[in-house]
Each structure stands twice: as C-alpha cells, then as structure tokens.
Amino acid sequence: MNKGFLVILTFVFGILSAQQNAYYQQFAKYKMDIDVDAPNFTYKGAQTLTYTNNSPDELNVVYFHLYWNAFKPGSMMDQRVQNQGKNGDSRLQINGISRLASIPKGEEGAQNIHWIKQNGKNLKFEVQETIMKVELNTPLKPNSTTTFTMEWDAVIPHQIRRAGRNNREGIDMTMTQWYPKIAEYDYDGWATFDYIGREFHAPFSDFDVSIKIDKDYVIGAGGTLENPLDVKGYDPKANIKADNKNKATWRWTAKNLLDFAWAADRDYTVEEFTILDGPKVYYVYQKSEKTKLWEESKPYVTKFFQLMNAAFGQYVYPSYSFIQGGDGGMEYGMCTMILGEGRSLEGLVGLMVHEGGHSYNQQILAYNESVRPWMDEGFTSYYDDYVMHQLFPPKEPVANPFVGSIKSYVNFTKTGKEEPAVWLADHHDDGRAYSIASYVKGDLFLVQLGYIMGEQNLSLVMKEFYSQWKLKHPTDRDFMHIAQKISGMDLKWFHHYWINTTNTIDYAVKNIEYGTASTTITLENKGKIPMPVDFSVMTKDKKVINYHVPLNMTHTWKSKDIYGNFTTLNYWPWTQKEYTVTVPYTKDQLSVVGIDFSQRMADVNPEDNFVEVK
Structure with a gap:
C-alpha cells in the first residue's frame, strides 16, 4: 500500500473515531398549555x-414516553407484578396480588394522543404500551433543530405508583x-425502556x-412560579385571577431540567x-397535627444542603420543593414528592435527605438509571449515610457511617x-435483590473505593x-476514568467484580x-x-499499629487514610491465597490482631477477621 495513502487513511479514521467518541447530549424546549x-x-x-x-446521527424516528398507560389492568406493569408475586415491589401489590388488576374502569391511566406534527405536517405514530414511536417526514440531520406540536387528553390514574389521584x-x-x-438519544441509541415501575431517563430540557x-387549588412544582400574585398560596398579596369558568392559570418555568412535575x-x-x-426551599403540604414534623425538619434540611x-x-438550581404527594418518596426536577405524615423526625428527615440527594444524582448527574440504577440509588444512599450520620449522630459510637449498609449487604x-x-432496573426478579444491588451495593461501591484508595482520594474523586x-x-466508565486518574490506581478489576458479579x-x-x-x-x-488489606494490632496499653497490604492489581498503593497512619508492606498477588506478616510484638504485648479495624471492607464473614490475644 502506498505510504502516503496509508497516512491519509489513518488520519481520516482518527477523525472518525474522535467524532464517534466525542460527548454530546440532546436538548429540548417544552411549551405546554x-x-x-x-x-x-x-x-x-x-x-x-x-x-x-446534537448527535452525529441522522434521525428518522423519535420516541416519546407515555408513562400513564401503565396504570391499567393487563398492562406490562400489571403483568410483571403478577409474574413476580410476593417477590416484587410491595407497593404494587397486596399479598402478592397486583393492585393494578383492580383499578376501576374510569380510573385507568390514559394518555390519548390526538395528533403530532413536525414543522406543521402530520406524522405517523404508533403507541406501543408506554412508548410512542413517531416516524419523521423530514429526517433530523446532525446539529439541527425541529419543532413538534401535539395535542392529547389524559385520565389521571388511580394512585398506584408515584402518580395519580387521591393518594x-x-x-x-x-x-x-x-x-x-421525548426519550433520550445518545451513543447507545434511544432509551426506550417500557415503564414497569422503576426508573426514568430523559434529555435536559427547558420548560x-x-x-x-x-x-381553589394550590400547586406545588419543580420550577419557578412566574405569576405568584395571580394564584393561591404563594404570596399573601395575591389577587387570584380567575376566568369565567372559575379557573386560575399557573405559569411555571424551568431551565436545563430533566422533567417537570407538579401536584395540586x-x-x-x-x-x-x-x-x-x-x-430557596419550598414546603408544599397539608398542614395539620399529622404533619407537624415538617416545621421541625427545616434546620435539618438547611444543614443537608450545606453539607x-x-x-x-x-x-x-434556584429552588427545591418538598411536596406532599405520591406513594412514598420520588425525586423529580427541582422537587420531590413524599408522603408527609412522618412517624418520627428522623424518619421524615431521612426521606427528605434521600430524595434531596437524588437531586444531585438523578437530576444533576443524570445517569441512565434504567440501565445503571446502582449509580443513582447507590450514590444517593452513600450521601444518605454521610449526611444522616451528622444530622442524627448515633448514641453508641460506630466505626464509620456505613456500618449499617455493610451489615444489610x-x-x-x-x-x-x-x-x-x-x-x-426493571429486570431484577426479586424486589429485595433489586434494592440490595442498587441501593446497598451502589453505596458500598464507593465505601470500598474509599477503603482501597483512601478517603481523601475518594473525596477528591466525588468532587x-x-x-x-x-x-x-x-x-x-466516566466515573472510573476520574477515580483512576486521581488515585493513580488500576481499579477496573474492582468495578468488574463488584458490579458485574455476585x-x-x-x-x-x-x-x-x-x-x-x-x-x-x-x-x-x-x-x-481480591482486595488490599488493612491489618492492625492493638497492644495491651491500647495503642493501635496499622499496616497496609497492597493488592498487586492496583499497581499504585494507598498512601494515606483518615483512619490512621500505617506502614505499607509488600504487595499481595491476587492469585495467592495466603499472606504472612511479621510484627515486632510478642504475645505478652498484644491484645488484639485483626483485619480492617475501620470496618469498611464488606467482608461477608467478619467473625474470623479478629483474634483476641489471651
């Protein structure tokens, strides 16, 4: 082959490869009446x-989510609940029997699309359960914009999961x-997961x-209310502007948000x-004796955001709203829907902290949680443990804030x-297994990384x-790139073991x-x-001496940790089952020898990690 041609070919393929791997994200603007x-x-x-x-691809179809079509007997959500029985989501069933199967006919969820147009021209569309496929008349070329208009009517469903009437x-x-x-489109294609009950994904949008x-209604929403003087509840000087049907119009805006949610x-x-x-934080709730804890929660929510x-x-974003609604707690853009009748202050604040933590994950770091629920739920659970440990310090001292999660796992x-x-997310066969895999193992993914690389490095990685x-x-992959760059360690092995296997x-x-x-x-x-191992000895006079046994696969060793100074020993090859260490202390000097005094390593049999010297 001609050498000059080979150089040109290599250059062209390099450009194409760079284009394929370059990051992009789609964008939408919604105007709704x-x-x-x-x-x-x-x-x-x-x-x-x-x-x-904004992608390099020409689009010939687009997809929309019609989530409320799930709330009816015989839907895919109903089928999934029936198939799982008592192993499924307890909120969707009673004694293993699907609650969706008994939704009254007039209360079935429905989103009835009348028509959809592209730049004024009618489009052909097909509703497939909770997904609507739309064929474009004019292909949407890379780095170009188009306008869709549509009309629909909807039936607000019987409240089963997250949305609905009369919770x-x-x-x-x-x-x-x-x-x-509209569904998200990225390097992996359209995110067109059916709504079976768990997670969501969407492009960032303006609303x-x-x-x-x-x-007479008051609305709570995630966004900025543009006309508080025209409606009820937000301004004592309001003069409600009603039309001849006794209706008021609320106008909300939001920028660069995944979705717009509200309750009335x-x-x-x-x-x-x-x-x-x-x-600015808004509480939108039914104020009563049952919700008196909301007032007490305010200083805790303040400290949560500061932490x-x-x-x-x-x-x-400029504001965040905690809105009484839904069926437990669920995060949305600039707001969350939560049940408000808390039994304890710690329980209510814990719910607010978890859903508020999602605003940093599901909304700002907008993972595709249908594919990677362990990042959204797990990283949020890590924030939970970190924050709640400071808001409600345990009565008995514990080694670290994550001990409870490790015990659950x-x-x-x-x-x-x-x-x-x-x-x-929707393909776990057991509801508890989903919770452990997503919430707990996702949480412990970060805890184990802190153990491996040192808490100071993990803090730098998170920021x-x-x-x-x-x-x-x-x-x-993006997270691991930063974790490896900051720590200098090879961590692919841990990601594989912890996320891809049991x-x-x-x-x-x-x-x-x-x-x-x-x-x-x-x-x-x-x-x-395999893991690196923190090993310690305690002397009779209560002095703790720490040692660190690196794992050869990381290739760079942990140099410091907040749980004490340590001496680094020779590395432990991952293929080697045993490792011997000699310490300059006699039996008469020793009180305890053991692995992981900090109790961060998720060892499934911690009982044999410690030996009391007698």
Missing part, C-alpha cells in the same frame, strides 16, 4: 416541543411523568408550562425558607438471592466527578505464631473478590 378538569380527574394538553439533535394521605393530584416526554385549574390540592399550605449559599454543597458540589448474601448490580459531569449524562469478599486471620521477639500472622483470602 394544560386545562385540568379537576372534578373528573382529566386534563387536555397542547404542547410545542423544539428538539435539537392515601388525601392529596388530590400527583402529576408526575404526566406528559408525552414553560401553563396550567389552568379551579382557582385545595388544602395545601406553602412555606418557604432560603438557605445561605443554597437554594452536600461543601462535600460534593454546589446545587445548581452481608446478611442478604447469606440468603442466596443476590443478583448482580449490572442488571437493568471532580460532579464538577466535570454536572448537567450531563455520565456513565460508570462474588464476595472474605478474608480471615488463619494462624498466629508467637515468637520471643515478634509475632507472625498468616492471613487468608477465602473469598472470590
């Missing part, structure tokens, strides 16, 4: 959607995932939403407070029901990850031989996940 028939729990919608294709605390309407929402509803009730009270160097901003990164591994965290990827759609960590103190001037300890790897 909504007219709510509150007595009949229906509404009419008109929408103009301006959609920008169990008496909230009239929880309006979440309530409009035809301008006008909602016409009976003037005639008995809502609106309270607000501003956090120094943080967002998050300092430890991980600044909240990027260890106990579940003994059931034999564990499923890999890599599984898609840099947030800084680089806020308001984008990162993957675990292998476990199990180390032990196998043998101790006492000499006249020293003690020789043999450690054993009994598990299937």
